[in-house]
Amino acid sequence: MPEDSEIIEQIVDRYDGDDGMLIPMMQDLQAESGYLPADQLRCLGRHLRLPLSRLYAVATFYSSFRLAPKGAHEVTLCMGTVCYLKGSASISEAITREFQVEPGGTTRDRLFSFQAVNCMGACAVAPVMTVDGKYYNGVSPASALEILYGLTKEHVTADKEEQT
Amino acid sequence: MTELGIKRFSSLVELEGMREKLLNSRSASAKSIHVCTGPGCVAKGSFKLYEIFCAAVEGAGSDVQVQAKCVGCHGFCERGPIVVIEPGGIFYQRVEEPDVAEIFRETVLGGRVVERLLYEDPNTGKKVEKANEIPFYKVQERIALSGNGLLDPTEISDYIAEGGYTALAKVLSPMTPEEVISEVELSGLRGRGGGGFPTGRKWRSCRQAEGSPKYVICNGDEGDPGAFMDRCIMEGNPHSVIEGMLIGAYAIGSEHGYIYVRNEYPLSVERLKNAVAQAKELGLVGETILGSSFSFDIRINRGGGAFVCGESTALMASLEGRPGEPRAKYVHTVESGFRGKPTNLNNVETWANIPHIINRGGKWFAGIGTEKSKGTKVFSLVGNVVNTGLVEVPMGITMRRIIDEIGGGIRDGKRFKAVQTGGPSGGCIPAEHLDARVDFEELTKLGSMMGSGGMIVMDEETCMVRVAKYFTDFLQKESCGKCTPCREGLAQMLYILDRITDGEGQVGDIERLEELGGLLEGTALCALGKTAANPVISTIRYFRDEYDAHILDGRCPAKECRGLFRYEIDPEACNGCGICLKNCPADAITGEKKVPHVINQEKCTLCGTCWEKCPFTAVLKV
Numbered sequence A: 001m002p003e004d005s006e007i008i009e010q011i012v013d014r015y016d017g018d019d020g021m022l023i024p025m026m027q028d029l030q031a032e033s034g035y036l037p038a039d040q041l042r043c044l045g046r047h048l049r050l051p052l053s054r055l056y057a058v059a060t061f062y063s064s065f066r067l068a069p070k071g072a073h074e075v076t077l078c079m080g081t082v083c084y085l086k087g088s089a090s091i092s093e094a095i096t097r098e099f100q101v102e103p104g105g106t107t108r109d110r111l112f113s114f115q116a117v118n119c120m121g122a123c124a125v126a127p128v129m130t131v132d133g134k135y136y137n138g139v140s141p142a143s144a145l146e147i148l149y150g151l152t153k154e155h156v157t158a159d160k161e162e163q164t
Numbered sequence B: 001m002t003e004l005g006i007k008r009f010s011s012l013v014e015l016e017g018m019r020e021k022l023l024n025s026r027s028a029s030a031k032s033i034h035v036c037t038g039p040g041c042v043a044k045g046s047f048k049l050y051e052i053f054c055a056a057v058e059g060a061g062s063d064v065q066v067q068a069k070c071v072g073c074h075g076f077c078e079r080g081p082i083v084v085i086e087p088g089g090i091f092y093q094r095v096e097e098p099d100v101a102e103i104f105r106e107t108v109l110g111g112r113v114v115e116r117l118l119y120e121d122p123n124t125g126k127k128v129e130k131a132n133e134i135p136f137y138k139v140q141e142r143i144a145l146s147g148n149g150l151l152d153p154t155e156i157s158d159y160i161a162e163g164g165y166t167a168l169a170k171v172l173s174p175m176t177p178e179e180v181i182s183e184v185e186l187s188g189l190r191g192r193g194g195g196g197f198p199t200g201r202k203w204r205s206c207r208q209a210e211g212s213p214k215y216v217i218c219n220g221d222e223g224d225p226g227a228f229m230d231r232c233i234m235e236g237n238p239h240s241v242i243e244g245m246l247i248g249a250y251a252i253g254s255e256h257g258y259i260y261v262r263n264e265y266p267l268s269v270e271r272l273k274n275a276v277a278q279a280k281e282l283g284l285v286g287e288t289i290l291g292s293s294f295s296f297d298i299r300i301n302r303g304g305g306a307f308v309c310g311e312s313t314a315l316m317a318s319l320e321g322r323p324g325e326p327r328a329k330y331v332h333t334v335e336s337g338f339r340g341k342p343t344n345l346n347n348v349e350t351w352a353n354i355p356h357i358i359n360r361g362g363k364w365f366a367g368i369g370t371e372k373s374k375g376t377k378v379f380s381l382v383g384n385v386v387n388t389g390l391v392e393v394p395m396g397i398t399m400r401r402i403i404d405e406i407g408g409g410i411r412d413g414k415r416f417k418a419v420q421t422g423g424p425s426g427g428c429i430p431a432e433h434l435d436a437r438v439d440f441e442e443l444t445k446l447g448s449m450m451g452s453g454g455m456i457v458m459d460e461e462t463c464m465v466r467v468a469k470y471f472t473d474f475l476q477k478e479s480c481g482k483c484t485p486c487r488e489g490l491a492q493m494l495y496i497l498d499r500i501t502d503g504e505g506q507v508g509d510i511e512r513l514e515e516l517g518g519l520l521e522g523t524a525l526c527a528l529g530k531t532a533a534n535p536v537i538s539t540i541r542y543f544r545d546e547y548d549a550h551i552l553d554g555r556c557p558a559k560e561c562r563g564l565f566r567y568e569i570d571p572e573a574c575n576g577c578g579i580c581l582k583n584c585p586a587d588a589i590t591g592e593k594k595v596p597h598v599i600n601q602e603k604c605t606l607c608g609t610c611w612e613k614c615p616f617t618a619v620l621k622v
């Protein structure tokens, strides 16, 4: 696609084509596309004269890169020490059970992507979960599910609005 | 800043002139509303409070001299959102949206205190008006955090008005690089990122190293879960980090700097970027700084979500656009680091201390703390304490004072079991060592370490084997896999720990864990692997009986490990309401209405639903 290569050119220029800035470039690319499509990685590699294997190595080493499309919402649950001690493992289990999605995955209906991270630096109000960047503090399995069911509803209403 | 007519400074005199002008423009009667935007308060909705205050200020008209500003973390996250009204320093806690109008009407306009929102000292039962009268703050001594709660981190003019960039001016006016390094050496400052390496010595080696260009890096990766000190400095006072780096770069002879920020901290990135842009505009970063021959530029990079990237050589690999795998350090990074050039890496808090050391002198700094650990240290005090939050204390204070006086003791009247310090590779310190002093050497002696400053307090209901397993699991997942001892050793340790918490531990497992731990310490490539067994070794050292109870008796004393304890209904407390019976997915509960129920242990799957649902806490773990 011509648009793809345009975006990639812009990103490469933003960092003066410096291949040391590969990670920021890939972060920008992911911000554009929501994930790192293989075509775009190949294209970025060509611009920087780097083999795809190098980009792939980077994409799979760092947990924030995604090689598959994400859901409509982004749900991040903290599994850092404090959140863990305050029960975030059972929140994670509850989400997996209710929505059939493992940490790192996306629900089948693409409603949300579910990420587990190692501390969001808000440990004082643990356990912490964010939905599209909005923080929820002191969550429990029940309140987490309630928040996520809220997404389902929003999603449905948004869909309906689109149709009408 | 443009509204004040600040242009690029081309000399020290101009910077000083601007500071005076800024101070004069602030009339003594003007009120200022400080809304905390630290991570804890933001999670409780403080940005919204800030917006409402801004609207109130706007609506108040021009004859009322008042401004609302967002400030960095106050530290008392437990009581957030926090709002402070200046002058007077009236400290409001747990402020909610409906309170804004009242605070504005009563305190800002009327000069009266809203009693209801003040903190109540649990010892005296009295309401307290000012922060420094609250026990949580009384014991603290703030250097690195001194600007937090005071400055608007998005406005360089605030930092300048409070004396910001005077240390840089002092260095350029002129101290020789040699003099700067001597001052830092005199202060006795040691790295706050974990290792505790003397900062002055690191700078000297880097200055003396052959090769150019030289690089200066700020480590803002803050990978330790349970720690948010660096985040609060980057977000609460970003210019202090930038000023520290400028001074370091001048001393070392570097023109290029990087700040590597953890991926989970988007607000830190935003505030640092904004701060660098403002400093550039004023000629405090960039070419010929303050009209001198010194130039220094700063770039900000985001991490990719890998713990090991906090390690110096891995961080540099990541900055070079490669997977963050550490290398052996027989050649030091001060000689060959980023792009094979001499590189000086320091932690965020280390950098934030530098301007204070230059301004007030190395001797002043060395006057605080213990013989070998000088100055203060910021800790994030979290877990099962009453007052969670960010605290800065002089080195040498006892753990007991931090937990009891600042932290207010253990939550819910439970008993203290251990405090975990030093991040995932740190250790757990038990009650009998609570009088240990906070000092690099002393904590290491106890089998833990200073680390970057996480302090996680655990109560009697925490299973120490599970804690060890949690950290081992964490490190095993974060191990980059380059060296065999770390990759395979940790997997083995985790396997054994899993079996212990499942009740299938074998006699000899403790010794096997110790042996593997020794192997890791002796043979792993980087500090991640070398210290990875610490959580296991330190819990075995202090809580061996808990391991034994799991292995020999099939019992979890803290009643956390499923299968190693039972649920029973206390017939005294049960009034037969039937809630547990209805909710039990295994139909394991029987009993007539209004008669105490019984759990059939044969059928019980130990799911814990009855324990969660019982409104009378009649379900017990035994």
Ligand SMILES: Cc1cc2nc3c(=O)[nH]c(=O)nc-3n(C[C@H](O)[C@H](O)[C@H](O)COP(=O)(O)O)c2cc1C
Binding pocket: B190, B191, B192, B193, B194, B195, B196, B197, B199, B219, B220, B221, B222, B223, B224, B307, B308, B309, B310, B311, B312, B313, B345, B346, B347, B348, B350, B452, B526, B527, B528
């Ligand atoms: C696995 C591992 C993770 C680390 N993570 C961090 C970190 O998140 N932040 C940090 O400042 N230092 C971290 N360090 C320590 C750094 O390697 C380095 O010693 C430090 O940043 C140097 O700065 P200082 O001398 O100012 O402490 C880590 C070390 C290891 C081995």
Ligand code: FES
Binding pocket: A078, A079, A080, A081, A082, A083, A084, A118, A119, A120, A121, A122, A123, A124, A126, A127, A128, B225, B226, B227
């Ligand atoms: S451990 Fe969850 S926010 Fe720090």
